[in-house]
Amino acid sequence: MMGTYPAFRHPTFDSRRSKLSSLQNNGAANSSLQGKVALVTGASKGIGAAIARELAARGAAVAVNYSGSKAAAEKLVAEIQSAGGKAIAVQANVADPDSIGPLIQTVVTKLGPIGILVNNAGVYEFGPIEAVTPEHFHKQFDLNVLGLLLTTQAALKHFDPAGGSIVNISSVAAGGIGSASVYSATKGALDSITVALSKELGPRQIRVNSINPGMIETEGVHAAGFIGSDFQKQIEHETPLGRIGQPQDVATAVAFLASTDSGWLSGQTIHAAGGNRV
Numbered sequence: 001m002m003g004t005y006p007a008f009r010h011p012t013f014d015s016r017r018s019k020l021s022s023l024q025n026n027g028a029a030n031s032s033l034q035g036k037v038a039l040v041t042g043a044s045k046g047i048g049a050a051i052a053r054e055l056a057a058r059g060a061a062v063a064v065n066y067s068g069s070k071a072a073a074e075k076l077v078a079e080i081q082s083a084g085g086k087a088i089a090v091q092a093n094v095a096d097p098d099s100i101g102p103l104i105q106t107v108v109t110k111l112g113p114i115g116i117l118v119n120n121a122g123v124y125e126f127g128p129i130e131a132v133t134p135e136h137f138h139k140q141f142d143l144n145v146l147g148l149l150l151t152t153q154a155a156l157k158h159f160d161p162a163g164g165s166i167v168n169i170s171s172v173a174a175g176g177i178g179s180a181s182v183y184s185a186t187k188g189a190l191d192s193i194t195v196a197l198s199k200e201l202g203p204r205q206i207r208v209n210s211i212n213p214g215m216i217e218t219e220g221v222h223a224a225g226f227i228g229s230d231f232q233k234q235i236e237h238e239t240p241l242g243r244i245g246q247p248q249d250v251a252t253a254v255a256f257l258a259s260t261d262s263g264w265l266s267g268q269t270i271h272a273a274g275g276n277r278v
């Protein structure tokens, strides 16, 4: 007899269950970047390379921008392609305003309208106030700030009409670290730009956020002599999670901001620094 009864249906429960299942399905779909085109500046090495790899693994077609490291960029593209992903390498010096237009044009022609822009290319040159020169200032501001603004401006002319996500790679240095006044200032400016552009671009459904990493072990940090230094030990000591970061620690946070999992976040600066606040 039991088997002949129709399955018990409770309208409220069923409606909740169907909402939950649709939420779960959306969750799976949101973290996917399938069908999106992403441009990552400065992606031949370090943090940018890890971001490009992560976005491609989640389904985005990725433009790997580099300035001088052609072989490294092409190796990364080959790695992404052999894993079944889509990527191209595009040379452009983002500190040179004349090379930004052609960079964006190449990306759009080869991959389509941009839905994810990761402004990662940046330089860091530390030094006390006595070492500040116009060259030291312009080297960092021309790439970290002006290059970011002009890349964003050019990309916006070809952005996906449905909207998208811009992620700026800032730094905990935005709060000001000793013997790095100019670098800190570039990242402080970048955080202001993130908030300003989030207000300006919100009506176009373009979210703008930044990730502010602590020390991350990259080629650049090795070249700067930070690895194995007292500076590294001091940072590890001050970091609640007890270590410096790896590029992948930043890449997954960027993928979150690139996806609609973070669809209600804009104008945010997220510290990816193991709990360390400089």
Ligand SMILES: NC(=O)c1ccc[n+]([C@@H]2O[C@H](COP(=O)([O-])OP(=O)(O)OC[C@H]3O[C@@H](n4cnc5c(N)ncnc54)[C@H](OP(=O)(O)O)[C@@H]3O)[C@@H](O)[C@H]2O)c1
Residues within 6 Å of the ligand: 041, 042, 043, 044, 045, 046, 047, 048, 065, 066, 067, 068, 069, 070, 092, 093, 094, 095, 096, 120, 121, 122, 123, 124, 143, 169, 170, 171, 172, 212, 213, 214, 215, 216, 217, 218, 219, 220, 221
């Ligand atoms: N590593 C850290 O501890 C740390 C912490 C906080 C924030 N950050 C920020 O994270 C970003 C990446 O740092 P990283 O440590 O990964 O750097 P990195 O290891 O030195 O790599 C820099 C990347 O940027 C590219 N690049 C340099 N100048 C460029 C230009 N003018 N135009 C286009 N690409 C250019 C390089 O390409 P080529 O080799 O082809 O020139 C390379 O792919 C920077 O914005 C940095 O300020 C880093």
